[in-house]
Amino acid sequence: MAELDITKVDKIYHSRKGDVHAVKALDLVVKPGEIVALLGSSGCGKTSTLRMIAGFEEVSNGSITLGGKPIHTLPPAARGVAMAFEAYSLYPPLTIGENMSFALKASKLPQAEQDRRVKAMAEMLEIADILNKYPTSVSGGQQQRASLGRALVRDAGLYLLDEPMGQLEPQLRAVLRGRIKHYLREHNCTTILVTHDQTEANALADRIAVMEGGVLQQYATPAELKAKPANLFTGTFIGEPPMNVFTADVKANGETVAFTVEGGATLSYPAADFSPQLREALARNPRIALGIRPHALHLGEGAVKGKVVACQWLGDQTHVAVDVAGRTVVSVSQERVARAPGSDVALKVAARDLHLFDPASGKAIAHGDALA
Ligand SMILES: Nc1ncnc2c1ncn2[C@@H]1O[C@H](COP(=O)(O)OP(=O)(O)OP(=O)(O)O)[C@@H](O)[C@H]1O
Ligand SMILES: [Mg+2]
Structure with a gap:
């Protein structure tokens, strides 16, 4: 497992209506095997950050290294990064099972091992009964779990999970949270999880990066964030009801x-x-x-x-x-x-x-x- 180093990264979107500075001078280090939550309100730059790490957006400034190797100039497939997208992005012509095993096809793992992984993952995420169905014929929550499973079954240096449980009802979410944490720990996965749910961030993450307006406000353990907010923003953002x-x-x-x-x-x-x-x-x-x-x-x-x-x-x-x-x-x-x-x-x-x-x-x- 490798360390991720994000150094002075900016994301500026240029559009006809003007520039949007979505991520500003972001510095973030994720240690090997660490689970980090990116927490912040809508539009604060969470997805932009993940997409730059995965390679679906270019960095406007700065550098990203994984295991000491610069990756921000590589095409997505060469980065060794697995991502579960906010909008699932499943392939409609493939079944749920085929979607989940798709990225394993290129891995040269024996077929039996590929099948075993997909089956175990589907059981963990409680979608084993829909593996033969197509994405359009299952619910949003089921598609979301398939998308999460597709990312997690892979062998990657880094896992990026964008709101992986946003569509699930609270009970299932709580159960899966526990299982996913156990899975990430057992496989020593270096992970960045995007969420705007504090409970999820607290339950899953070793450290939480709180963002607002494209700016990292504080990067600390859940306990530190609560006891020692670095500024009024984190002070009032973390904790329920607010400070x-x-x-x-x-x-x-x-x-x-x-x-x-x-x-x-x-x-x-x-x-x-x-x-x-x-x-x-x-x-x-x-x-x-x-x-x-x-x-x-x-x-x-x-x-x-x-x-x-x-x-x-x-x-x-x-x-x-x-x-x-x-x-x-x-x-x-x-x-x-x-x-x-x-x-x-x-x-x-x-x-x-x-x-x-x-x-x-x-x-x-x-x-x-x-x-x-
Ligand atoms: N392709 C794009 N072109 C122009 N602006 C964009 C683009 N993608 C995102 N933005 C803007 O960049 C900012 C950050 O967006 P981003 O999607 O990273 O936020 P987010 O934290 O993931 O929000 P959410 O919680 O709603 O998913 C927002 O102001 C958004 O409107
Ligand atoms: Mg987002």
Whole structure:
């Protein structure tokens, strides 16, 4: 298995309506055997990135190497890359089984081994019963699994999976997620998986590359992304429900650190809750963006006062939406709590659960008691 190195890669589409800079100066390293998720909203450049790696789009700038060998100038078939496309791209005149074995034909594997692989793959993806059918006579979800299977049965240096389970219902998705992860690990597959489903990215990936507007925002493990978002974008993009963000004025002295949020409430903490370096940084940043995850915003005694907008028990947790000085924030608690809309509540948060960002650049300043 080989390492993939993407260095300063741009993708600019030229069209009559103007240029689209779809991928901007992308740097990304995927280690041998690593599973990486490309996560981001629609149009952020995920498919463009995969297509440049696979060779279906040219890079506008930069280089891509696989196992130390430049591949961005090679034709797709010479790159040793297997790709499952977002739009499946099955061959209509071939059956599902023939589609899946198509790429193995050129592999010189004995026929019996080809058949064994296709059968095992079809069983893993629960499409063994449709191998003799044609693509147009099976469902979108079945075509999608056939397309995924066609990529995975191959021996490739790199596997690129573009939204491989987007068409599947949640239960099947969850089952296949587990099986696919096991398969990729067992075969030590270096993999990039595109998704806009955070749960899928968290469950499958060793590291997640978060993209927005063609720019890589952060590349880290799922746990790091949650605990130490590099900027306001990842902070609010990762995590469900999204992080609450207040603008706050900071006053730090030897005894206390106080954050006055919109609406006038002040969150005050003993200075000892923060490292000296962080207090110094706060002295330089009198105005910050204060991020608080809904799970860390607790109902009860606290300085931030608001009125309940909605209170929903979801079967295993309660989401309480609270209006604070005209803004709605969300508090999540593991217990079942009942608060009538319109009732007064107070909210509190521990110093270790604060995320501080520069409000102008969005860059993280600190997470909890320490500098970012
Ligand atoms: N062939 C093309 N010509 C011009 N613009 C393109 C082309 N392909 C993609 N784009 C534009 O490039 C940007 C990135 O598109 P891309 O398909 O990479 O996004 P994506 O992250 O895969 O989105 P989705 O989640 O919707 O699949 C978008 O603004 C898109 O409109
Ligand atoms: Mg796409």
